[in-house]
Amino acid sequence: QVQLVESGGGLVQAGGSLRLSCAGSARTFSSLSVGWFRQAPGKEREFVAVINWSGGSPYLADSVKGRFTISRDNRKNTVYLQMNSLQPEDTAVYYCAAAPVWVPTRIYEYDYWGQGTQVTVSS
Secondary structure (H helix, E strand, O other): OEEEEEOOEEEOOOOOEEEEEEOOOOOHHHHEEEEEEEOOOOOOEEEEEEEEOOOOOOEEOOOOOEEEEEEEEEEOEEEEEOOOOOHHOOEEEEEEEEEOOOOOOOHHEEEEEOOOEEEEEEE
């Protein structure tokens, strides 16, 4: 069983930056692809970014390309989501998830989920 804990959310003004962290509890974390999803009030959960087990093949949703970056440090069992040029439409609860498949982008492909961290961007 892999437990995931997100941190780093908060309130930021438009144009600002935040870095989210996703810490995994098990040594197997370093063998899993890890993705980020977000869910805004009244909307479905949507894919944001994913990175494979070795830190390669990062893939981001079109809505965040050029603004967000995903990376990982397997020595720390942690995946990061660097979010720059934040906009009010980025406001959501951000979830990290892990899966034993190659850079999945669909919710059903993920086996493990964190509890989420709130990101609020004010205009």
